[in-house]
Amino acid sequence: MPRKSTKLPAASLFRRLGTWAIWALATGALCVCLAALAHRTLAPGPTFYMKQEARRLGQIAHDWTPIAAIAPVMARSAVAAEDADFCNHWGFDMRAIRQVLERGGARGASTISQQTVKNVYLWQGRSWLRKALEALMTPVVEAVWSKQRIIEVYLNIAEFDEGIFGVGAAARHYFGVNASELTAQQAARLAAVLPDPKDRSASKPSSWLRKHAAGIMDGAATIRRDGRAACFED
Numbered sequence: 001m002p003r004k005s006t007k008l009p010a011a012s013l014f015r016r017l018g019t020w021a022i023w024a025l026a027t028g029a030l031c032v033c034l035a036a037l038a039h040r041t042l043a044p045g046p047t048f049y050m051k052q053e054a055r056r057l058g059q060i061a062h063d064w065t066p067i068a069a070i071a072p073v074m075a076r077s078a079v080a081a082e083d084a085d086f087c088n089h090w091g092f093d094m095r096a097i098r099q100v101l102e103r104g105g106a107r108g109a110s111t112i113s114q115q116t117v118k119n120v121y122l123w124q125g126r127s128w129l130r131k132a133l134e135a136l137m138t139p140v141v142e143a144v145w146s147k148q149r150i151i152e153v154y155l156n157i158a159e160f161d162e163g164i165f166g167v168g169a170a171a172r173h174y175f176g177v178n179a180s181e182l183t184a185q186q187a188a189r190l191a192a193v194l195p196d197p198k199d200r201s202a203s204k205p206s207s208w209l210r211k212h213a214a215g216i217m218d219g220a221a222t223i224r225r226d227g228r229a230a231c232f233e234d
Contacts, residue, residue: 032137035121036144039153044120047157050165057163065168067152067232071182073220074167074190075151076229078158080219081191083112087147087231091138114138116154147231159197160190174203188213188220 043064046054054060067075079086085093091113110118117137122130141150160170167190171179175186182190189202192213200209223229 032121032140033144036137036140039120040145040149044153044157047119048123049119049159050157053159053163053165060163060165061169061173062165063168064156065166065179067148067155070152070155070167070179071187072233073184074155074179074182074187075232076220076224077184077187077191077216078151078155078194079112079229079232080223081188081216082115082194084219084223084228086112086151087228089113091142092135111138112154113142113150116150116157117141119157120153148233151232158194160193160202162198164197170202174201184217184220185213188216191216 046062050060050062083093085095089111091111093111114134118124118130118134121137122133145153156166156168158167159165160167161173164170164173167182168179170190171177171182171186174190175182177186186202189205189209192205192209193200193202200206202209205213
């Protein structure tokens, strides 16, 4: 008597794989939503990158500083430096993206919202997978968090020097003050190191960084006057 085959027909196998894929995507989406909801009020723990640097360096400096304990000019400086239209977009700056594409570039249009998602939930480095996940998660965070919450988290997880994470640790490291005591110039210099913290210094600025920080100071004053800071200031 011939033995009955135990192999699944191809169509049935594809249906099962499709079902598993749908469940995996649904589970992932649920985890993202739950994490975003939790971090709407709870401080995110050490990020993946912070843990990497802690292992590499032996230790890092980081503590959580609520937005109320950060000088308002620091938030304005970060926005002026990194994402001047922060209050006017939903996570993606389409005008900046178009400008980058027209120039034939591949970088330069990442918003503070995207950077926050990357730093909190994903990993460093450039890959299509990471960019795709970032693009999916950014609208969720924008929908769940306030703009003030986004800038608060951003300032608390950004790297300002090697092993120095968050504006609280950075203010003490560079200037020996609390984040609430930062002057406009100090805030602008901290914002100026954000794209390249390992090769720039806020306390020993190069002539280029001094000039860049001066531009950030002007930008921070401008967005305060024209209302582009209203979404994250009380």
